[in-house]
Amino acid sequence: MIYPEYIQPVSLTDLWGKFPQDKKIYFLAGGTDLFNYLRDGLIDASSSCFVDISLLKQLDGITEESENIRIGALTTFSTISESGLLKKYCPDLVAAAKVLGTPQIANRATIGGNIGNASPAGDALPSLAAHFAKAEVANSKGSRLLNISDVFAGPKKTTLANGEIITAVVIPKIKVKAGFTVVGTFKKIGGRKSHIIAKASVAVFAVVKNKSVDYISVALGAVGPKIIEVRNISKILSGKKVSPELTEKCKDEIRKIASPIDDFRSTAEYRQEVICPLFEQALNEIVKD
Amino acid sequence: MKKTLSKNNFHSVGNSVIRNDVIEKVTGTAKYIDDYKFGDMLYGATVRATVPHGNIKSFNSALALKIDGVIAVYTYKDVPGKNEVPFILNDYPLLASDKVLFHGQAIALVVAKTPEIAKFAAKKVEVTYQELPAINDVHQSLKKDAVKIFGNDNIFKRYDIIRGDAENVFEKAAVVVEGKYTTNYQVHAYLETQGMVADPQPDGSIVIYGSMQCPFYIHDAIVHILNVPQNKVRIVQTTTGGAFGGKEDVPSIVAAHAALAAYLSKKPVKIIYSREEDFQAMSKRHPSYIEMKYAADKKGKITAAQVRYILDGGAFSTLSPVVLWRGAVHAAGPYNIPNVKIEAICAATNKVPCGAFRGFGQPQTTFANESLIDELAVKLNISPLELRRINMMKVGSRTATGQKITRSCGLEKVIKQVVQKSDWNKIYLSPEKRTGTIRTGIGIAASFYGVGLGAGGKYLDRAGSYVQVQKDGTVIIAIGNTELGQGVFTVISQIAAEMLGCPYNFVRVLKTDTTRVPDSGPTVASRSTLMSGNAVRNAAGIIRLRIDKMVLEMLNVKSGAVKSNGKNYFLSSDPKKKVRYQDVVKKCYGKRINLTSNGWYAGEDVTFSQETGQGNAYYTYSYSATAAIVKVNTETCEVSVEKLVSGHDIGKALNPQLCEGQIEGGVIQSLGYALTENLIIKNGIMLNPSFAGYLIPTSSDIPEIIPVIVEEPYHDGPFGAKGLGEPPMITPATAIANAIYNATGWRTDKLPVTPEVLLDIKKHLWKKI
């Protein structure tokens, strides 16, 4: 068996000095995607280096900052699905974490990995996009914040340079008016009821008082080459009461912006058809009297 | 936990005793083939075709042979016997010689010191091809000007069944309905992939261990390929991690590969398939294309059925001829129809060869006939239940092959119980009365199932056994059928205990081994309880006669009927006169009485005319019906199955809990077949050969399941038992499709009925309006 080169840094500072110059760097966290790429020959072991970041404990965990919620890249989806902090600020992300995969996968898969893997069907991504979250990307010279959508170059491709690492996700905290509450959910349609890659998904995040919307943000997954933010929905609903008419307007926006494709999991036609009912289900679940 | 169905006069059979292979399974100590290690063992990996159809232009293993740890690369040139896997038509080469007919076909074997090296080296073997046009489906295959990949017409096998004069009846019929149906592949998805170890012996013989259903098929294959006498080959089954038909035919290929490598390298060789390889190269349920017509009079009496039934066999025929036969014989449905015309064809395509899968052609034909029966009910404006009641098989009915049903027919009872337990009358409402985004629907499908191989494989329908009572009273049994998880070893033990009069837990069934009993045919077709059960009943009965004689002697009576409660023997006429089982055994040994016997059973005679398709196709039938309750989201076209009530007339439930297990497992495989399992092969290449892409049901997809058992005993079955393994897979998918229709008015002519398919139907209907 040919294995890739393997290094296991114990701290972030330790990280940079160790990279082999001539190899493609893969950061190994939970390994839930990486091992399949290795097995399927999508990673050439002999010219690759796995950098095991599992000992970088400073990259693990969810913390509240004055303006943001910070989720370390190594935070697993089972941690996210049980986080009180995220239930308060990002209920949609919690909902996504709950349906992301099997318990075994949720115990291992990390939010950093979900972003780095850059799948348009990645379950955490619509929610992060809906929150205008930023990925903290680091290299030996320092770190910078990138909009989640700017991390993606296309399906399974990122804009990150070889050796650059996602260290955290930073989610701005929303201001909540008195009497209003933060709500959010994530819905997906897959080929079966659980443990499934999305054919279409939607994250809705809002600040509401019953049916009155102060703020809303919606993003779609698996209906385009990248995650799609539906910014016009905020214009339609902010400061208004959700009504069937306005919901229809939102759906029109979604229809306009979705650009799904055919693949072996589903058809463009089906994805286009269900993304609106899916949005409506999500909206009705969180915005109600 | 003891559960019995009805009043049970037996001490062993009819009880839900716990399985006799279960301790090792819950502790993880059970040994499956990959858990075996032999000294000096080598590992095999298969070089596979990377094009769906082509001539092999060049083959170069030099690079692979240079890799450290690679021992040899074997090709068809190294096969000492015949380079063909013997199934029925012998068209499948063990290793491709000059051409390949499907993507994934085996071309060569790499043998190396570790499995990783073998797999790595297999990728380094260079094969070049002159690509040829590939046949992607049966319609293409059957065109006159199609490329020929089998014989001069691409037809593996054809059957015609003609009863009465269907064509004439259709012309004059009051009502005619017709439909065209397609079903896709289904993958067995047993959790343990295929695997074998071949262990060459100093005397030139060879032992094969592995995951399998049919050791005697493998025995024949090894003899054929190595050109050795039959007594030099021994096949031993290891604990097998699921099979469902997928380990009936194709394990012969895996075993023959391992045997060839072991024979040539003179070392034990292990071959374990990866999941992807298992998907790509092992057999599948045949995709089908079926055109079907029913004619009926105004009162709903079906007067004629006409079926054109086409199976996509893939690149090689394997068991396609017999799969085709079973489907054809049952294609008109479980109804008494005087005029039937069935045309059945299995055609070759450049795709993975299809073979045996639980249901064996019947899930496909059932989808056609049970969908069309519902259409007929709509057209006649009578309920789908009433239409089935009018036409269903009863004692006195005749099947499509003209066979008169003379006994053991519980279809009416099955349907009655299924209707009652599904609350049919409360839930049923015609589709146009259903409203709302999420709509409930209920549907039913029924079927009959010829137990055993029938006239299609009658010379294989026999079984042997060996029973030996040990000095302490414990019992050893050998049979020729295999334990696949279904629980046959437990049932066999129950039968032996009942016959011998000993406690069930005294009986041990040995791992199936071809050197212990004669060729007993395959472990398929729901035949094991009946065939091996009767063979054991035969052997144990012989021993019991000797025991009874000794009991009378010990009780000092000259004659009388001896009975047993599983602990003691007693006189039927005077139950107080009793003697302990172990004491009798001890006494027999002391008196040098032989407490060992072989047993044998051959099924009743069956017939089938190749010309007319008429005859007594099977000696008995099991009957089944399933009611499905679904919820359909009319916006997203998602279907959620809420409840499945599946009823089965199986003659006698020898172990009710195991029977329930067969029903529950089968209906969920059928649920997957109905909704989510969708293997996609595009231009000969499989696009989703993994559990991530091919979706079998998970725990989240499981509805409430109500298994229903009906007992209409078969006089020649062990304690009345017929067969159960396959029927639970046959009706549920169509019941679900019919329930979707009932919920929405959307009639699918395709399985699986994915949301994408339903959306298509919905849009099509809207256009019509």
Added chain:
Amino acid sequence: MEKNIKFILNGKEVEVTVHPVKTLLKVLREDLGHTEVKAGCEQGECGSCTVIIDGKIVNSCIFPVGQAEGSSIITIAGLCKEGELHPIQKIFIEEGAVQCGFCTPGIILAVKVLLDRTLSPGDEEIREAVSGNLCRCTGYSKIFSAIKKAAVYMRTKK
């Protein structure tokens, strides 16, 4: 580039010298002889290779052994105490929740983690707990009833 890796396996310290990217599944089966951990897909999809690491279930087939350093791992072999079956094992037997047995070790470990967390699991929780363990034989029905019964048994015996 092999490495010395130590961890606790079923309560006993073990040490292996292997490449850290080798999967835990292969190390357990090949290097440590723990064939009770099954390889069903080696793609992280079927759950046959499930083990418990530090109280959580994972697929050992996609777990690099390098990350096992210092952890505590339980396989199905670690469930029997002095030859006595764990109540979950006993009840799986009674309820007929086992057929071919290939998925059984993984499922029982998933159930153990569930029942370590709660002895009153709801229906949805039960489904969720074993949703990463494919079973092709049983239709899951008897697995659900075994889990419910095991929970009741363990609750009342506690």
